[in-house]
Amino acid sequence: MSATSLLEVRDARKSFGGVHAVDGVSLSLAPGEVLAVLGHNGAGKSTLMQMLAGALPFDGGELWLNGRPVTFASPAASRAAGIETIHQKLALADNLDAVANLFLGRELRTRFGLLDDAAMRAAAVPLFARLNPNFRNLGDPVASLSGGQRQVVAIARALQFQARVLIMDEPCAALGPSETALVHDLIRRLRAEGVGILLVTHDMPDVFALSDRLMVMKNGRLVGVTQTAAVTEDEVLAMIIAGKAPATLG
């Protein structure tokens, strides 16, 4: 593997019953790189991402992180290793406020073992201010926040816990134009801080605005990987639909 690789997947396999949901897929991700993951519904993207997030075990193949082979028994193990996942249905507890969601599962505690609300809030205030100066309602249940603000809460988790790899599943689905711009801005900022980002999306404008490289999957297999700047939107669509890499890609 290359010296600069942050995350490397080699020959990953996963089947459900007789169906090969992920069939021998390999990929690598460098620090500060955005790799778009494309494909039809059922192409195996979400399964692959869940394997990386520790939510599904590998049936075969290897996962390397910072040059070391790793296996994750649970989502918590993946998070502890620095892989943060933002699920499509934003994994937020809607009844809790932004601060509680930011620290969910990793609460700060006082020396008596109680929740350290003051410390959590003190850490959250500047973080949210940095991400979105308009974010003031830290004490409201996140159910009352807009889609963009909820996305900010999910992204804030990656920043607070210094994720090295961020997996984002359709981060801009169901967002308005200004909120999409906000999320794009956050993704660029995370990239500038050296975070490697796997961006699962159907949205071509997202792919071309954000990604450095893109990979296309079909029927659980990898169709091809290419520099985003080297292909046109039509060529990418052809890869997704026909499942064939264009001739220009060696």
Place this chain on the structure above:
Amino acid sequence: MSGATQRLAVMAAVLVAIATGFHLLTGSFLTAENLSNLVQQTAVVGIVASGMALVIVARQIDLAVGSLLGAVGVLMAWLQYTHGWGVPAALAAGLAFALVIGLCQGALSAVVGLPSFVVTLGGLVSLRGVAFLIADGKTQPISDPGLLALGGGMDGTLGEGWSWVAGLVLVAVCVGWQAAQRQAQRHAGLAPRSLAREALQASLTALGVLGAVAVFNAYRIEGQEQGQGLPLPLLVWGAVVLALSFVARHTRFGRYVYAIGGNPDAARLAGIPVRRVLIQLNLLLAALVALAAVVAMARLNAGTNSMGTGMELTVIAAAVIGGVSLAGGSGSVAGTVLGALIIQSIDSGLLLTDVGIGWRMVVLGQVLVAAVVFDRVVQR
């Protein structure tokens, strides 16, 4: 005020309105004697309801609490009366029995994945049978004076002096906690609330607690030299509510209970040990049922196979009227106090105004429906 605080304020106002209304009708509702009886009648349901609130918040339900209370109550009384066990050993055995049942029911729903409704519906029927089997349906009287005092009544109160001490200690703890919170906020670099607001909260606490002590001290039974003071069942109930409110608000366990109720998938993906939390919750409720069984047994002076019959529904109603959503994720332990008191006030008030059992049941059922309708309307 946050939404939850507003909800509590509304329920408190409803309770005051109900009490005032019955006082105008009967002339005897808002007397120290009646209020003392009222809280003693409510304590058993209140103790269980405070745990039920957290169970429902986590999207679970426990229909077996009434039958479990019966089985545990009979077991504890039977070990004392028929087998001559000492009080501590009998109570410990009752607690152990309740915890085993809680563990089994919790494991069936959290680990095996059966709906808690079904698991505990089975428990509701079977445990009532167990309550009958233990002592072959015979009533088991108890006689230990210390144990009987836990049921309240004439000899089950703190007396005037100790009631003031208990009240002052509680106020001191609350104000001390407020000061500690303030210190923590300043330490973390947050702007603390204004001193005026802190002072307002502290004075309201003091007024409420010491006012209650004054009321219970004003209840004097003929021939007694001083007032009765705080009934012991109220003391037990109050301690449970304070402890559970604290756990819900300030511990990781409490935070997880609410997170699981808000979004179980999010809780799992955030690395929360969902199964473990649900089993712990079952054990907590089982322990509270055992405690409530002690109080119920002491109030009855016996353990009988019918104790706690139908209680599960009163307990769930108290939680729901107190603002716990059956959809999970919202509600508070403190709310169940108001819910339980509202149910008992309506029941006692209608009794005092000579309304028959039929109409009492009709009214109580519709109060439950009205509380849920209220929540729906407010949510919109």
